[in-house]
Amino acid sequence: MDNxxxxxxxxxxxxxxxxxxxxxxxxxxxxLTVLAWITPDQVDETAASLEVIEQVxxxxxxxxxxxxxxQQFAQQFADDVFESVDDSIDFTPEGIVVExxxxxxxxxxxxxxxxxxxxxxxxxxxxxxxxxxxxxxAQRILLNFDGTVTLKMD
Numbered sequence: 001m002d003n004x005x006x007x008x009x010x011x012x013x014x015x016x017x018x019x020x021x022x023x024x025x026x027x028x029x030x031x032l033t034v035l036a037w038i039t040p041d042q043v044d045e046t047a048a049s050l051e052v053i054e055q056v057x058x059x060x061x062x063x064x065x066x067x068x069x070x071q072q073f074a075q076q077f078a079d080d081v082f083e084s085v086d087d088s089i090d091f092t093p094e095g096i097v098v099e100x101x102x103x104x105x106x107x108x109x110x111x112x113x114x115x116x117x118x119x120x121x122x123x124x125x126x127x128x129x130x131x132x133x134x135x136x137x138a139q140r141i142l143l144n145f146d147g148t149v150t151l152k153m154d
Contacts, residue, residue: 001117002031003031003114003117003118004025004032004033004116005033005107005116005119006021006032006033006119007037007107007120008034008078010073013152013153013154017122017152018077018078019082020120023086026090030118032090032091032092033094033114034075034078034092034093035074035094035096035110036070036071036074036077036093036096037070037097037107038069039098040097068095070094070095070096070097072093078091094110096110103137104136104137104138104140104141107119107137108140108141108145116147117147118147118150119145119147119148119149119150120149120152121137121149121151121152122138122153123138123151123152123153124153124154138151
């Protein structure tokens with residue numbers, strides 16, 4: 001592993017995955033990128049919230065930078081996780097805006113653009129008996145990424 005990508009969301013499972021990926025990349029000297037994603041609907045909700053705040057305060061925040069918002073989340077989430085684990089873990093935050101049905105393709109495209117050879121992702125358990133059935137995103141990444149994929153079940 002020379003260059004790893006960790007795909008995160010704001011859950012305990014993602015926190016654990018990021019801790020493990022951070023320790024592994026730190027111990028092996030691999031470059032680590034932390035990727036957060038948001039949907040266009042979330043961008044619209046943020047813009048609407050800012051508009052209300054602007055009207056109440058009489059201020060102007062301008063148009064929100066969507067990728068920047070996701071990147072800022074990646075930075076803050078990883079800072080928080082690594083502060084409790086090992087604050088010497090070095091990483092680069094990245095953010096993307098993506099429709100839910102395009103998430104797997106966009107994650108793979110980001111990994112390829114960043115020249116990653118390893119992706120860390122979270123999958124979901126779907127059956128009550130605990131049998132792991134991969135969600136569409138995890139399955140598509142496992143099948144289509146030309147590198148190693150580490151999957152942590154939620």
